[in-house]
Amino acid sequence: MSTTMDHPVEQVGGVTAKYVDERLGSNKFLGRNLGKVFPDHWSFMLGEIALYSFIVVLLTGTFLTLFYNPSMVEVVYNGSYVPLKGVQMSEAYASSLDISFEVRGGLLIRQMHHWSALIFVAAIAVHMFRVFFTGAFRKPREFNWLVGVGLTALALGAGFTGYSLPDDLLSGTGLQIIRGILQSIPLIGTWAAFLVFGGEFPGTEIIPRLYAAHILLIPGIILALITVHLMMVWTQKHTQFPGPGRTNTNVVGYPLLPVYMAKAGGFFFIVFGIIALIGGLVTVNPIWIFGPYTPDQVSAGTQPDWYIGWLDGALRLMPNWESVIAGFTISWNVLIPSVIIPGILFTGLALYPFLEAWATGDKREHNLLERPRNAPVRTGIGVAAIVFYGILWIGGGNDVIAAAFDLSFNVLAWSLRIGLIVLPPIAFLVTKRICLGLQRKDREKLVHGYESGRVLRLPHGEFIEVHQPLNYKELAIISAKEDLPVLPAPVKSDADGVRNPNYRVDQLRHKLSSFFLRDNIERPTDAEIEAGQAHAAHSAGLEAPLHEYEELDQDPVGHGGVLHHPGMPMTNQEQVDQRQ
């Protein structure tokens, strides 16, 4: 802010700020916070996509509540969509059709709502990948990771309840599956299903109940958690990638006002604009084609929205196991894929930061992000999980894929079943090896500089490949690697023969720590790096002059030959200096 107040705009701004400050005392707060610095990287904007699409979801959703009628009372459709005229349907479905065909702009808003919901969950997933693979969840940000996991689960809930509201053939089929999942819970399953549906399926209760959850409960909690999420980012400050001048104790970037606000604000309009564009141009969930839900109908190629696809895929890939224990039927075919697997996945996701910190013994604070290659086991686990998820996801669309690519449904199902077990470990090993290879390359660069690809013959006939020193940016990024030692193996009893009471736990921890860290390629010491870079600079200095062809003092002499004029060429060092 300028100290002189001669510009009229600044005068108005100053008066306004004074007026507000005298009533709220806000200047001190704003002055402190508007200059807050945020680091810059494109991947830090992935979470923003989630936030902005959520805003679009809220706005469009509010519009839809004005016209949607969450009632399962049967009515006869008499709207303008002819292929359904005179058909019996619930008021929920009829009002969804009315939103699509009678309400001005209704279809646009409905499609924007649906698209932005799909984008919301996708943005959360991608944001989570970024946080996971860069180690941004490490101390002190474990709690914010937990909030994020909670938000992910809530987003799935928000999405699924919304998917079920139009009461078309797809939503009803989805609800039927939910009921099956509830029933698969041992002992209480049947009663849990009755409780949720208020009696037999589909009953008359489920749509109003889902509606209450969809428009009040879930978005309310999501809003609260988003607030907590952002406040934690605010107070803990955003992490940053390693780079020149960036340390664990500073934040290098742009101030909130005006740069970051302009960037973030602009990005909001881009996200909103793209959603509006596809909301108007691309069909999503054409409920009029699927028809009203009745339990005796089902359509081929019935799928949930993408974020539930992996659960559907798990159900589809599971073999049909079932057992009867003491008179109770346990449907493993439903229980494992839709209760146990998601349970394990979400629990693992939530506990991962704590598990990793415990296993590696890492108690340091981390405000600098870690490059994925520098944590090969973590990166490997992440990729294996993505592969596992991806196969389940493909499984969710297996009939559509089989039909589209002329594959045998059965062969596809078996390939996916085998792939689900075989591919994630392979993905882990391959990823880990790639990471270690990149680490070796980094170490090589630090101690030898990078290979220029140019071979030099020295006066005494020796050939060397010229290495060049790294530029300051790359040097800062690569040398920011932090190493952790493997936790020492515990001793069974100390020198006095006293038994170590924690021996088993310590042994496990030692093994885990070794699993995470033993293959780490150690970062060279600062002295080694300095020596290496100096050596590279020296070798670059030896390099023979590499004139551009035109620069040479030469004459063409016909038949492609050239004649060099004799003279005094510059020394190598002179040329290197000149080029720099």
Added chain:
Amino acid sequence: MKFLTARRRNPFVAVLLLVAALGAVGFTFSAVSNIEPAQASLGSQTQVEDGKKLYLEGCSSCHGLDAQGAMSGPSLIGVGAAAVHFQVSTGRMPLAAPGAQATAKEPIYDVEEVAAMSAYIASLAPGPAIPTAEDLDYSDADIAEGGVLFRINCAQCHQAAGQGGALTQGKYAPNLMQATPQEIYEAMVSGPQSMPVFSNETLPIKDKQAVTAYIMALQESPNPGGLSLGRIGPVTEGLFMWVAVFGAFIGAAVWIGIKAR
């Protein structure tokens, strides 16, 4: 009456009553239901002979010299002219290659040849005939009623929008968006490949016309929501969102994230 009363506990009475009851049910049913005898649309004698010639050349290697069926092809006796017309005029027969199921392709025989072959097969035994123009006239049919019937009877394989779907072992229910009313009718009465037969007793002609009207409405209907993405719902929607929309977002993020130079 005394005669009957005295003999009512005779062991044969139960048998007699059973026969009488079964007879009553049977006669009543045959009187009430008007099951039409399957018609054979008997073509002219020359047509049948031409058809037989074509049959022997093109079909008999799999279906047998007398259409009695063999290891590699089912018997065609009694399948009717409708089945022949459907299979041959859509190019499904003759089979291009053995596989999970016959695929539609450019037909090999022209209209007259198909008619001749249909006449030949129809002459072997009665079976569903080729529908008349009256059978196929769906102009008065109730589209919405057809939609309900379609969702009950057809959507579980052909998908709610008639886009087709996968069946087991590489078989599939084809996409209906190119199907003509005659093909739809013939498929329903003949039950080709994995499809069940919807005879005129289970699905009256009026209902067939309604289903046809609905499929035709699907074929002709515009997409009020914009680009249709194949009308198959979440799979293509998810694909589009991840590839196109997220691609655009990440592109924008990278663009904004680039440092000012």
